Amino acid sequence: MMCKFLHTMYKTKLHTWVCFFSQNLEDRGFDPTLAASSSLRTMDSLIPFTTSGSLVDCVDRKMLVILRDGRKLHGVLRSYDQFANLVLEDTVERIYHGNAFAENWRGLYLIRGENVVLLGEIDLDREDDIPLRRVDWNVLEPYHKNDIETKKQREEVKSQILYERKGFCKEGGEGDGY
Secondary structure (H helix, E strand, O other): OHHHHHHHHHHHOOOOOOOOOOOOHHHHOOOHHHHHHHHHHHHHHOOOOOOHHHHHHHOOOEEEEEEOOOOEEEEEEEEEOOOOOEEEEEEEEEEEEOOEEEEEEEEEEEEOHHHEEEEEEOOOOOHHHOOOEEOOHHHHHHHHHHHHHHHHHHHHHHHHHHHHHHOOOOOOOOOOOO
């Protein structure tokens, strides 16, 4: 009976424990509540830290932030809150086309947490070794806008095909903001 209790308890924590004891563990002086609570505390400490508190190591580091609308921002993370709202300093927006990129200065930038798709640290040692060539923003912007429009049209065609042939629902309806 006790073996089943322990097996079920640990199985819920994504661990499978096999009980080799044929005798009742309680008869041997085993207190399952004490063992379970100490084991669970140890196992809980191994669970990944996935809240916005995990951003504490990223403060004062150069970060890449990709937003839901596709913009890519590079800047130094200065602050955040419990909703993962971010404050970036010395921020530049980058656009890419082929093997070229352009930057546009944005300065201090406040980003609402729900708009963040990706947040990653930039390796300062490898940042200057990128195999892309830097061009002026005004030269690259028309190409970038064309890329965005092409991607949007391709997504609309794909969505229509999925709706008509595969039975998927239409995208972009009321409340379908994500």
